[in-house]
Amino acid sequence: MKRVLVTQRVDFHTSHGERRDAIDQRWIHLLRDCELWPVLVPNHPEYVQDLVRHGSFDGVLLTGGNTLSSYGGDAPERDASETLLLDWALDQHRPVLGVCRGMQLLQSHFGIELESVSGHVRTRHKLTITPGCRLSAQLSKLQSVNAFHDFGAKTSRTPLIISARSEDDVVMAVEHQDRPVYGQMWHSERETPFVEEEKNILKSIFHERP
Numbered sequence: 001m002k003r004v005l006v007t008q009r010v011d012f013h014t015s016h017g018e019r020r021d022a023i024d025q026r027w028i029h030l031l032r033d034c035e036l037w038p039v040l041v042p043n044h045p046e047y048v049q050d051l052v053r054h055g056s057f058d059g060v061l062l063t064g065g066n067t068l069s070s071y072g073g074d075a076p077e078r079d080a081s082e083t084l085l086l087d088w089a090l091d092q093h094r095p096v097l098g099v100c101r102g103m104q105l106l107q108s109h110f111g112i113e114l115e116s117v118s119g120h121v122r123t124r125h126k127l128t129i130t131p132g133c134r135l136s137a138q139l140s141k142l143q144s145v146n147a148f149h150d151f152g153a154k155t156s157r158t159p160l161i162i163s164a165r166s167e168d169d170v171v172m173a174v175e176h177q178d179r180p181v182y183g184q185m186w187h188s189e190r191e192t193p194f195v196e197e198e199k200n201i202l203k204s205i206f207h208e209r210p
Contacts (some may be wrong), residue, residue: 001037002058002206005051007082007102009065010043010075026189027063033194034202045080052088059095059206060085062102064148064187071114071151083109095180095205100149103174103183110160112153117170120147120185125166127173133163134175135182138204141197145172145186152185180205 008021021042031038039057041048062082067073082105089096098106104114124144129136152170156162163173163182174183182205188198 003037004059004061005041005057006038006061007041007063010078030189043077043081048081048084060089062098064100097205098183106183114151114153117152120149123147127164129164138201
């Protein structure tokens with residue numbers, strides 16, 4: 001079973017004076033359904049360096065939650081940890097999927113400016129698929145996708161190629177031009193029940209490397 005490094009959000013519990021790493025339990029159910037073995041990663045950059053140096057892993061899932069620090073967020077340890085994972089995956093040619101904030105991290109990493117977007121929190125959108133993108137066959141089977149984000153982009157730049165847009169022209173999916181690196185702005189784990197076509201995207205990225 002493929003071992004996928006899975007990042008976590010930072011939750012703040014002021015009454016206890018704690019910063020906690022957390023993940024929606026639905027992610028574990030979804031990944032197991034996709035025959036993937038999730039390995040949860042704490043937001044601790046030094047630990048992440050040791051983890052990828054001494055462990056054997058098959059890919060990286062950058063999950064949602066927390067605004068990027070460069071756009072007003074207050075979880076810099078998460079930004080640093082995820083950037084280390086992304087650099088490792090790029091160097092080792094391991095597949096990456098960035099979801100919502102995870103896709104924003106990909107975009108920011110490659111110099112793409114984000115902007116505030118409206119109408120993308122607790123809404124659904126139909127996708128316009130870019131012909132010829134590697135995931136076009138899978139993406140074209142989605143009836144609509146959910147949205148829970150305040151930031152997005154309407155343009156891209158190499159090495160990220162736009163795979164799909166929403167009706168209001170927000171970039172909803174990207175892919176790296178020559179590495180197995182992908183981003184999607186919707187949360188597959190929040191669908192009830194899980195959408196088979198979205199599970200197939202995860203399987204395609206981490207099992208088949210489209």
